[in-house]
Amino acid sequence: MNTTDLKQQLTEQGFCIFPEVLTGAQLERARAGLQRGIEITRQVMGSTHIPTLDPNASSVRVNNLPAMDPVFLELLLRPDALQAVEAVLGSHYLISNFTANIALPGAGPMNLHSDQALVIPSPWVHPWAINIIWCLDDITEANGATRYLPGSHRYQSADQVPEDAFQQTLPFEAPAGSFIAMEGRLWHTSGQNSTEDQQRRMMFAYYSADFIRPQMNWSMTLPAEVQASLDDQARQLFGLSPAGNTRIGAELTRLPQTP
Amino acid sequence: MTPATSVTRTPEFTSSLEQGLSNLAEYGYTVVPGVITGDSLKRTRDAIYRAAEDDRQRQRELPEFALDYGDPTTNQRIWNVLSRDPVFEDLVEHPMAMEYVRNILRWPALLGNLSANICGPGCAGGYLHADQTFLAEPWPEAGPQGLNCAWAIDDFTDDNGATRIVPGSHLLNRAVRPEEMATDTVALEAPAGSMIVFESRLWHQTGANTTTDKTRAGIFAWYTKTYVRTQENWFLSLKPEIQQFGSDTMLTLLGYKSQGFGLINGQSPR
Helix, strand or coil: CCHHHHHHHHHHHCEEEECCCCCHHHHHHHHHHHHHHHHHHHHHHCCCCCCCCCCCCCEEEECCHHHCCHHHHHHHHCHHHHHHHHHHHCCCEEEEEEEEEEECCCCCCCCCECHHHHHCCCCCCCCCEEEEEEECCCECCCECCCEECCCHHHCCCHHHCCCCHHHHCEECCECCCCEEEEECCCCEECCCECCCCCCEEEEEEEEEECCECCCECHHHHCCHHHHHHCCHHHHHHCCCCCCCCCHHHHHHHHCCCCC | CCCCCCCCCCCCCCCCHHHHHHHHHHHCEEEECCCCCHHHHHHHHHHHHHHHHHHHHCCCCCCCCCCECCCHHHEEEECCHHHCCCHHHHHHCCHHHHHHHHHHCCCCCEEEEEEEEEECCCCCCECCECCCCCCCCCCCCCCCCEEEEEEECCCECCCECCCEECCCHHHHCCCCCHHHCCCCCEECCECCCCEEEEECCCCEECCCECCCCCCEEEEEEEEECCCECCCCCHHHHCCHHHHHHCCHHHHHHCCCCCCCCCEECCECCC
16 A cells, blocks of 8 residues: 555544555464464463453453564564554554454454553553554454454543444455555454354554654563574664664754754 | 743752652752662672773773764763672662652563762863653653662762753743753763653753862663663673563563563564
8 A cells, every 4th residue: 555545544534554564374373373362371371361451251362472483573574564653653663462362252442542541641642653553354233343442542531432433333344365554543442243053363563653652662572582683773672772762852952052 | 041940940859759859840850869879889880880991991891972062082971780790780770760650651661771970070061952852742641751869879969960951941841942052051960870861852961070089979870661662672781690580670661570561472572
C-alpha cells in the first residue's frame, strides 16, 4: 500500500488491514513457531491462562514471542509492518511487546479499552502506540475477532466513551495471513469464540513512541543468543542500545542561545 | 523580559511536607533545608567530587551536553551516579524524597536518572527548559509526569551557578517557546545539604557561575510515572550489587519490581 493512502486510512479509521501478506510456507512457519511458544509457555509458566486478562482458560496467552522462535523477529521487523508503524509513530519508536492470544471455543471477551488510555493520562491527542495484529487463522465474528469501536481513536478523554460502547463495536474480519494495523487510541476488545471447533490465533506486535517504557524488559528477557543475533537497527528497536529517552532534550540544542 | 507568569514571590524554606506540597502546587518547587548534614553530607560531597575527578583523569567525560552552553569544560556532568558510590543510594531513596515522590507521582514510580553537575568558574549556564518535554502538547491536565529532587552538595548561590527557575511556570502546562528563552528567572539559593524538589513542568536552567574560585555541585534525582522510559538504561549500566542488595523501594524505582511495563514472561523481573 502506498504511504499516503496508508496514512489516510489510519488517520480516518484508526486502523488498516493488510490482507494475506503471509501465505503458504510463511504462514505455516508462523503457526509452527506459535505452537512452539505455547509448548514452552506450558512447560515454563505452567499455564497459558492469565486470569487478570481473560475470564477463562479458553483464552490462551503466550508472552515473549521473540524469545521463542526466529520467525517472530522476522515478523516484527518486516518492512510492510514497519511501514504501518512509521505511518503512525514516525521514525522514533520501540518494540514494546509481542504476544499471542488464541481464542479457543468458549473464550470470552476482555474489557473494552484503548491501549493508550490504559497508561497515558488524557488528553489523547496524538497516537503514541500501534498494534500490528497478525492473523494466523481466518478471523471471523463467530470465532472471536477483535472488536473495535468505530471512530473511537478520536476520543480525547474517557468521558467520550458512550455507555453502550460495546454494543457499537464491530469485528475486524480478515483472512489468515493478514495483519491489522490498529493505532493506540482505538478502543477495542477481544471477541467471543462462539464456534464449537475453531481456534482463532492472533499475535499482537505492539510498538510505542520512544519516550514510553516498553511493556517487556527485553534486556532481561531476550536470550543472549537472540540478542547476539540482532543487527543495530533491531537492537535499537528493542531498546538495547545505550541511547535513552534523551532525543527530545537533545533537540533543544537547535534553539537560539540566550543573549 | 517579563516573567511568563504572575507569580513573583518565592516560597520560604520548609521542612513541613504539607507546606512543601503546597509550595509545589503554587510555585512548582520547594526547598527542604538540612536534609543531609555533617558526616553524611561530607561523604556525599567527597564521593561526587571523587567521581568527577576520576572521569576527568581518565577522560571519560562527555564532550558536551545538549542543555549546556558555553565552554563544556566549565560545567562537568557526571552520569550513572548511582553506580559510583553506595552513598548515592541513600539520596535516591531518602525518606523525605520518597514522601514527595509518593505524593506527587503516586507509587510505584521510576528513577529515570541520577546525574550530577559541577558548575565551575566561567560556567555559562544552560538552556531554559521543562523536564517533561518528551510529551508532545497539550500536556496532561492531571499534573506533572515527573519530579526532580535536586541535592545541593555545595551552597547554591546566585553567583556560583545555582539552578534558576521561573516560579509558577508549571501552571502554564507547556514547554518554553524559543522566544521565551530570556524569561526572567530567580536563583534557587539553598545551603549545602538541602533538597530542592521541583516538578517536571517548571521552567529551569543551570545558572552561570560568575565567581573566580567556587564550584557548585548538584545531584539530580529524576523520578517519573511508570510509563515513561528511563533516561538511563539501568539494565545496561547499573552495577550488579544494587540488584543484589537494593531495598524493595530501590528495586521498584529501578524497574526490577514492576507491573504493566518492563516485564519478563508477563511478570515482574523479581
